[in-house]
Amino acid sequence: MRNVVLYMSMSLDGYVGSDREHPGVAIPESAELKQWKLDRISKAGAHLMGRVSYQEMASFWPHSDDAYAAPMNDIPKVVFSKTLSDAEATWPETRVARGDLATEIAGIKAEPGADVVVWGGHRLAGALAAADLIDEYRLLVQPLVLGRGQTLFDQLPESRHLDLVESKPFSNGVVVQVYQPQRN
Secondary structure (H helix, E strand, O other): OOOEEEEEEEOOOOEEEOOOOOHHHHOOOOHHHHHHHHHHHOOOOEEEEEHHHHHHHHOOHHHOOOOOHHHHHHOOEEEEOOOOOOOOOOOOOEEEEOOOHHHHHHHHHHOOOOOEEEEOOHHHHHHHHHOOOOOEEEEEEOOOOOOOOEEOOOOOOOOOOEEEEEEEEOOOOOEEEEEEEOOO
């Protein structure tokens, strides 16, 4: 069974988006961090995202020559949306998931292949976290304090305990914290 792995950049004070700056692009990416991310996303069995993230990425990656473009374009993509019609026409290897979130994730996890990644989109990520559907959190904590913005965990119905399984600092000040939910 495949795991759902969340990648999310966040500020030191826990914001994943803000009208001040976006934590994912506020700090220049070091070559070693970029390679760390490329090594992992290139092995993903699918990329899960919400409609807003899909629309932003689909307008950029198919025309980019950045090193991220190849894995972003090549791996299958699943967009969670009740309103999006035909995603495949805009970005190949894309399908739309319209059903119940837990049911859709159970189906994706049961498919053969490598683990799937959620990369971007705080609303989808928050809904997955609230429903306890994330098997591993890979949080890229930026050396940045925003003071306000969107949080990843604002949809949680109750507190959640996680186990730290890895912590890796990078030369640009970003620290990747890898957590797994505690399972009883």
